[in-house]
Amino acid sequence: MKALIRILLIIAAADALAQDSLKTLELKEVVVTGQFEPQSLRKSVYQVRTISSEIIRQRAAVNVQTVLNTELGIRFSNDPTLGTSDIALMGMSGQNVKILLDGVPLLDRGATRESLNQIDINTIERIEIVEGPMSVVYGADALAGVINIITRKGVADDRNLSVDARVQEETAGEEYDAFSKKGIHNENVNVAWQGNGWSAAASVTRNNSGGWKESRATDQAVREWHPKDQWLGMGTVGYNTDRFKIWYRLNYLNENILSNENTYVDIRTNALMAIDREFITNRYTHQAQAEWQLTNRWDLTAQASYQDYSRRTQATTVNMETGDRRLYLNDAAAQDEARFDSKTFRATALHRLSSTVSIQPGIDVNLNKGFGDRIDGTRTINDYALFASAEVSPSKAVNVRPGLRFTYNSVYDAPPVIPSVNAKFALNNKLDLRLAYAYGFRAPALRELYFSYHDANHDIDGNPDLKAEHSNSFTGSLAWQTYTSSAWRMTTTFGGFCNFFENMITLGTTDAANNRYTYVNVYKNRTAGGTLNNSIRSKQVQASAGFAYIGVYNDLSEEDRSLPSLLWTPEVNATVTWHLDALGASVSAFYKFNGSRSSYTATTVNGEQVAALGKIESYHWADLTITKKLMKYLDLGVGAKNLFDVVQVNSTVTTGDAHTTGGPLPVGYGRSYFMSLNFHLTQ
Template structure:
C-alpha cells in the first residue's frame, strides 16, 4: 500500500515536470508584518519566518488551528482531556514562552495546567494567514516571546465588491458519526467594500459531540464541545491612511459527564466567554515618516458549572455552590511606534508598549489580582551594504510586581552572499514576569491539584538563532529552496511544576536553569502543479539532573520528520498530503518511591492527513479527506508519577480520537 501511494505521488511529480506547456513557476511575493518596521517579503526579512497561507488551511479541511500546526516542525501539542483543552510547545520551550497575537495584539486568556493560550479557541475561518517567527522577540513584543511568536493575520474585505461565503463541514470522530456523534460545523461570512470603506463579518458554529473511546457508558474520553464564534471588522483605507476596528466573540461550552456515585452524578460544564476589541491605525505622514498604533481590550471569563443528575429520574439541578466557580481576566494592550527613514540605509523605530491584566475570582488570592507591564523600545534597521544589514533593538521595562533588567537587548543580522544564498543570525535577551495564574491561582478538581506561588521569580533568557537559506534551483519550471537552522535557548529561573511541602499539592517553582537546542532542515520543491516539502528537526531538552550526577547526559534528544505534498491536477482539482513523525521523547526523572534516577520515554508516533478539493466554477467547492490516517489515539508514556499537575500516573498520553473522515461544502458569491 505504501509503495502504491509513493508511486502515485512520484507520477504526480513527473507529470508536473514534463508538462512544459503549462509549467510557469509563480513567484509568491509573501509579505510579512510580524516584527517588521513595514511589510516586506520573506526573503528580505532579517527574521526566520514561516508563513502558512489561507490556501493551506483550506486544502486541509481544518476545523481548528491544531489541525494545521500539528505537522509543523518544532511545534508539539499535548491534550488535557480533563479540561478539554490543548497546550503547545515550541523549540523545546513550553507554551508559556510563546506569544500568540491576533493582528499583532496579544491574545488574553491563558488557562489550563500549562498556563498557555488555547489555539483551538480561535476562529480558523477568519484567518488570512499565520506568521510564525522562531526565536526571541522580547524587544518588540515583550513577555512570553522567548521561544517565538505566532501572529494570526485575519481577513479583511479589501476587494471592490460584495463577498458572501458559507460552508458546512461534517466529520466523524474516529469511527463515531451520527446526529449525536462526530463533528458538525457551519460558517457564514459577508464582506463589502465601497471606495475606501470596507466591512466584513462572520459567524461560525463548531459542534464536536465528543468521543467515547474506551470510557465507561456515561463518560467520554474526549468531552463534547460547542463553540460559537462571531466577529466583524470595519475600516477605512487609502494610500496614506489605514484605520480599522475589529471585534470578536467566543462562547465555548465543554460538557464533562461523570460516573454515577450511588444515585447521583456530578456533571460539569466548562463555559468560556471571550470578547476582544481592537482599534488599529497606520498613517503615512510623509515618505520618511510612518505612524502606527494599536489598542486591544479583552474580557475573558471561564466558568465551571456543576450539575447534579439523579440516576433514576434523570432530573438535573444545580449542585452545591462550593462546586461552582467563575474566573475572569481582563487585559488591555496599547502600543505604538514611529518609523522614521533617515536615509535609504537607516530606519529608526521608537515605540511604546503597555500591557495590563487583572484577574478576579474565588480561586485567586484575595479574590482579585493584577499585573502590569510598561515598556519603551527602540529598534533600527541598518543596511551596511548591498549584501549586509543588521537590526539592533533595546527595550526598557517597568513591571508592577517585578524588577526587570535595566534593558533587554537584541540584534538580528542578515548577510547575502549571492542571489541564491543568505545567512541570518540573531541574539535576544528575554524577560518574563510570572502570570497571574502562576502567582495567585489555586485550582482543585478530581484531576488537578495546583496552587499558585506568589514567591516566584521572573524568568530571564538568552537565545541564539542561526539560519542558512538557499535557493538552489530557480528555473521557469522548477524552484528548489532549502533552509538549515539551529537554535540555543538558556532560561534562568525557568518556571515549572514542583511538589509543595506539607500538602503534596502541585505548585509552580523556579528551577535554576533550563536549556533547549536543536537543528532544523527544511526543503521545498515548487512547480506550477506541485509543492513538495520535506523537513527534519532534532531537538535537545535540558536534563536538570545532570547538575547532581555528571554521568548523566546534559540533553535528551528527540527527532521530528515531516513532509507535505500539494498537487494540482488542474485549476479546479487538487489533492494534499501532510505527514509528521514525532520521535520518542526521553527524559530523566526521579522515581517517587525509591528516589532513584530512571530514564522515562514517551513513545513516538506517526500522523498524516490526506484530502482532495474540487471547485465548480467560482461558486462552489467540495473538500473531502481522512484525518489521522495512522489511527493514533494514545501513546505510551513510561514516566512515573512524581507529583505532576495531574493526579494519577497514567501509562498513556492522549493524542487523537482515531482515524476520521470529513467532507466540507463551501459556497462563495462575489459581485
C-alpha cells in the first residue's frame, strides 16, 4: 500500500510539474509588435507568430533566412548575379514587408530586403511576424506585414554577468575546408553585464562562406553561390529603474561578396584572364530608446535611430597565370558606390482612461537620403506622420482597436487618412476570433524613383513619376484550443486573407529587344489565401503542422476572360522537437513543401499576342538537428540541412525582373552537414 501511495505521489508531482511547465511557457509568450504594451500572445488583437531563441538555436542558423525558410507563407528568392536574397510573405514580395529591429525600420538600398540577412543571429531573443497591413502603426511598406527582430537585453535570470561563445562549421554540399575558404564558418563572442540598474553588452560575429560551385560546372572560376564574408559588431549600454528605461545600441556590418565571372583569353597577351567583382557593404545603425511610466495611467516611449549604409562595387582583372590584379575599367558599373542614410524618430503616449479604454497617440518622422554613381544627384524623401489608436474592451470577451494615421510626404501624394480596425472576440474559453480591415500603402523607394544602372547586362532607369501603392486588406482567424490537459495542449488555427492593390510598383520593359527596363505602376493586383495550423505541446514534445493555399493575381485575365484571375500555390510545413531529458539532449526536424507557382506571360506567336503559361516547379526542404549538453557550460550541436539535396528548380517563367528569366533557379547548395559548440556562462 505504501508503495502504491508513493507511485501515485510521484505521478501527481510529475503531472503538476508538467502543468506548471505549460503555464510558464504560455506566460513567456509575450509579444510587443504593434501592441500598446507587452502582453500575452493570446490577448493580442493581431494574429502574431513568434519564433523563440530556443527554436533559433535548434535550427543551427547562421542568418535569419535559415530560420524563416520553413515558415508557412514565407519564401525566399536568390539573385545569383548580386549574391543577395529577397523574401516574399503571403504572395507579396519583399518590398511590401517591413523589417524592424527592436521596432525600428531597417534601411535597404532598394526593394530587395537584403537587411534581413545582415542581422547578427546570435543577438536575437525572438522574431515576431504579423501578417497583414500595419500602415497605421508603422507607416509605409507594411502592406504584406511586419517582421520584428527582438534582440536580447541585459542578462537573463537576474544574473550579473554572461559570457557566450559559439563556433559552427558547416559544409556547402560536399565542399569543406576547416574554418575558412570552402564551407560555412560562424564564430561569435558575446559578453553582457548588469548591476545597480546599469547594463552593458558587446558582441562580435564572423560569418564566412566560401560559396559553392556545381560539380558539373565547366568554368572552375565561376561559383553559383558567391563567397561571402561578414563581420558584425554590436555594443549597447542601458539604465533601468522601476519606472524608467533607456538604452543605446550601435550595430556595425561589413560585408564582402565576391563574384567570379567567366574566364577569357586576352587577345593582346594570349593570357588566361578572369574578372572579379566585389560588392562591399558597410552599415552603421545607431539606435536609442526610452520608456517612462509617468503614472499608473500614463506611459511615454520614444525611439530614435540613424543608419548609414554604403555599397561599393569594385571590379578587377586577374591574370590566372601570374596572379597580377588590376582595376577593371571597361564598363561604367565596374567601379561605383551608392550611399544611403536614414534618420527616424518615433514617440508615443499611452493613456489608460479606464480599465476598458486606452488610447495611444504618436508621431513618426522618417528622413531618407541617397546619392552615388547610379543615382542622379542627391535625392531625399521625407515622411512626417501623426497617428492614434484606441483599445476598447466593453467586456472580457471583446477587444476592438481602431486607428488612424495622417501622413505628409515630400515627394509623393500620401493618402490623407489611413484607417484600420482590428477586433478580437473570445467566443468561449477555447475559441478566439480575430477580424481586421486595414488600408495600406507603400512609398516608392529612392532606388525606384532615381536609380540608373547601365552596363553590359543591365539597362534600368528609375521613374520619378511613380505613385504610392495602395491596398485594402481583410484578414480573419479562428484559434481553437482543441485539447488542454495538465500535460498536453493542442491548438488549431484557421486563417484567411484577401488583399486588393492599386498602383503596384514593378519593373516594366520599355524596349524588349534591348532589355531596357524602368519602374512602372500596375493598375491593380490582388492576393488571397487560407491557412491551417495545428500545434501540440508538452514538456517533452513540441510539434506543429500547417497548410497554406495562396493565390496571386493574373493580370492577363483582364484581357482574356478564359484565364483564371488567381493562380494558386500550396504550401505544407511541419516541425517537431523531442526533448530527451535523461540524455540531456534534444532532436528537432523541420520540413517545408513549396508548391509549384504558375504565371502567365504575354508573348507573340506568328504575329499574334497570346498568353503563355510558365511554372516554377515545386520542391521539398528538410533539416535535422541534434543538441547535447556536454557539460554545465558547453553544448554540442550536429545535424544535416537540405536533406532532399535540392540545388535548383526548373522555371519556365519570364518576369519583369532584370535578373530573373526562364531557366533553373538557385535554391540551395545541396545537402550539408554541420557541427557547433556553444559555450554559455552566467554568474
